[in-house]
Amino acid sequence: MLEKNNSMDEVVVRIRDLHFSRGARKIFDGIDLDIRRGQVTAIMGPSGTGKTTLLKLIGGQLKPQRGTIEVAGQNVHKLSRSKLYELRKRMGMLFQSGALLTDITVFDNIAFPIREHSRLPESMVRDLVLMKLEAVGLRGARQLMPSELSGGMARRVALARAIALDPMMIMYDEPFTGQDPISMGVLVQLIRKLNDALDLTSIIVSHDVAETSAISDYIYVLSNGRVVGHGTPKALQETDSAWVKQFVQGLPDGPVPFHYPAPDYAEELLAGGES
Amino acid sequence: MMGGLQRLGRSALLFFERLGRGNLFLLRVLAGLPSLLPRGHLLVQQLYSVGVLSLLIIAVAGLFVGMVLGLQGYYTLVDFGAEESLGVMVALSLVRELGPVVAGLLFAGRAGSALTAEIGLMKATEQLSGMEMMAVDPVKRVIAPRFLACVIALPLLAAIFSAIGVMGGYFVGVGLLGVDDGAFWSQIQNRVDFFDDVMNGVIKSVAFGFVAAWIALYEGYDAVPTSEGVSRATTRTVVHTSLAILSLDFVLTALMFD
Ligand SMILES: Nc1ncnc2c1ncn2[C@@H]1O[C@H](COP(=O)(O)OP(=O)(O)O)[C@@H](O)[C@H]1O
Ligand SMILES: [Mg+2]
Numbered sequence: 001m002l003e004k005n006n007s008m009d010e011v012v013v014r015i016r017d018l019h020f021s022r023g024a025r026k027i028f029d030g031i032d033l034d035i036r037r038g039q040v041t042a043i044m045g046p047s048g049t050g051k052t053t054l055l056k057l058i059g060g061q062l063k064p065q066r067g068t069i070e071v072a073g074q075n076v077h078k079l080s081r082s083k084l085y086e087l088r089k090r091m092g093m094l095f096q097s098g099a100l101l102t103d104i105t106v107f108d109n110i111a112f113p114i115r116e117h118s119r120l121p122e123s124m125v126r127d128l129v130l131m132k133l134e135a136v137g138l139r140g141a142r143q144l145m146p147s148e149l150s151g152g153m154a155r156r157v158a159l160a161r162a163i164a165l166d167p168m169m170i171m172y173d174e175p176f177t178g179q180d181p182i183s184m185g186v187l188v189q190l191i192r193k194l195n196d197a198l199d200l201t202s203i204i205v206s207h208d209v210a211e212t213s214a215i216s217d218y219i220y221v222l223s224n225g226r227v228v229g230h231g232t233p234k235a236l237q238e239t240d241s242a243w244v245k246q247f248v249q250g251l252p253d254g255p256v257p258f259h260y261p262a263p264d265y266a267e268e269l270l271a272g273g274e275s
Numbered sequence: 276m277m278g279g280l281q282r283l284g285r286s287a288l289l290f291f292e293r294l295g296r297g298n299l300f301l302l303r304v305l306a307g308l309p310s311l312l313p314r315g316h317l318l319v320q321q322l323y324s325v326g327v328l329s330l331l332i333i334a335v336a337g338l339f340v341g342m343v344l345g346l347q348g349y350y351t352l353v354d355f356g357a358e359e360s361l362g363v364m365v366a367l368s369l370v371r372e373l374g375p376v377v378a379g380l381l382f383a384g385r386a387g388s389a390l391t392a393e394i395g396l397m398k399a400t401e402q403l404s405g406m407e408m409m410a411v412d413p414v415k416r417v418i419a420p421r422f423l424a425c426v427i428a429l430p431l432l433a434a435i436f437s438a439i440g441v442m443g444g445y446f447v448g449v450g451l452l453g454v455d456d457g458a459f460w461s462q463i464q465n466r467v468d469f470f471d472d473v474m475n476g477v478i479k480s481v482a483f484g485f486v487a488a489w490i491a492l493y494e495g496y497d498a499v500p501t502s503e504g505v506s507r508a509t510t511r512t513v514v515h516t517s518l519a520i521l522s523l524d525f526v527l528t529a530l531m532f533d
Contacts, residue, residue: 099405100402101402
């Protein structure tokens with residue numbers, strides 16, 4: 001759609017040497033990452049590694065202490081507020097909770113970004129909303145309130161809202177968590193299909209290895225603030241890195257320890273009362 | 276000893292940091308007010324939910340406060356044979372003090388707590404974050420209309436409180452205790468000054484509306500985004516707003532009626 005020079009066309013999100021901490025806790029300790037146009041890229045890692053944080057950094061809601069994040073060739077954290085908002089219109093984001101506005105209907109939720117950012121007549125807003133709902137298979141649910149939706153439906157509505165402004169990319173935060181097998185299957189297919197049909201670039205953040213690998217073109221594995229492995233799903237299955245193997249194959253103990261850091265067990269038992 | 280000092284220093288720092296953030300928040304809200312001009316419907320919705328929905332409690336409270344003033348005032352004044360001044364006493368107490376203050380306290384309990392809970396829950400369910408990612412500024416879209424609605428609604432509610440209160444005083448004084456009807460009203464007309472009394476009361480209630488809105492919205496916006504955090508923020512809204520209104524009332528009274 002957008003004509004740009006070729007070198008920029010390739011990589012939509014370019015992350016270099018990203019450092020981020022919350023208080024004393026280091027969350028990212030030098031991350032390099034490229035998200036390529038037209039691909040579905042998965043970012044995987046155990047809970048608490050900072051996957052959600054990474055999406056918020058890309059969206060400019062958080063600021064890194066060091067390093068750069070470029071989206072479509074623009075350094076997200078150097079943009080003025082209005083430029084950043086312009087850029088955000090081109091990035092859809094699907095929150096883990098769906099983040100639908102709870103006091104308005106499904107229809108109004110999807111119309112919300114369209115009404116906020118354009119002066120289209122109501123008849124056209126209606127057509128656009130119905131198109132987006134049709135794409136996720138929920139045209140019939142438009143008069144429901146968010147509280148009346150099942151978990152899977154809520155994510156699909158949120159997905160329809162994320163594509164309402166025809167973005168160039170979508171970020172999914174744990175789209176499969178807590179879904180029953182059927183809605184999981186629906187979502188998996190939907191993400192891939194929308195990516196290809198709408199010419200999008202997708203980033204999926206997840207710890208559901210099997211589902212995510214099935215539709216990803218490229219995978220990054222994060223652990224302890226670093227990228228510990230990356231490659232195509234196939235390459236990662238055959239990796240000889242212990243980190244990645246533990247994660248991809250779901251082994252309980254390995255380089256990622258089962259135990260939270262603690263003093264020696266025997267010593268602590270003997271020390272007695274002073275917890 | 277050192278531990279105590281450190282804790283004191285730490286809470287002082289946290290307090291001032293929060294105060295600073297609260298001020299920045301207020302500036303952002305005020306800067307967002309002009310964006311409401313082309314979207315009056317947002318303001319109207321909020322006027323309904325903070326204003327109209329608080330009307331009943333304000334009206335009933337106003338009636339009872341006025342009736343009590345009528346009773347107490349009568350028993351004091353009658354000893355001096357001055358019961359014809361009952362109307363003035365009731366009207367001045369209400370217009371200058373009780374209208375703005377009691378309406379403000381009720382408003383903090385009814386509308387302020389609801390606002391904090393609403394905004395806090397929107398934060399906890401990522402609705403505010405979601406708006407930001409849709410390039411919609413939640414301070415302009417969500418906070419500013421609620422702020423302005425409070426500043427407009429509270430003076431109107433306080434005026435209604437006072438008006439109904441005078442009726443309550445009239446009902447008790449004239450209706451039940453036999454104060455002269457004409458004296459009741461004519462004394463009010465002679466002795467209540469539009470600028471010194473009524474306008475000062477209005478200024479107070481505008482100030483209280485401003486403070487109530489600021490505290491309620493900031494507590495919601497700054498709440499720890501969990502159910503516990505939101506419930507604590509809601510309690511804090513009511514406590515802090517009440518204290519702020521009472522102390523501000525003292526300051527304003529000292530400035531206005533010296
Ligand atoms: N608002 C916050 N304040 C402080 N710490 C946070 C906040 N949000 C997340 N964290 C911490 O940052 C780390 C990464 O969180 P997150 O990005 O949500 O992880 P993930 O999405 O991979 O599960 C976690 O240890 C979490 O406790
Ligand atoms: Mg997360």
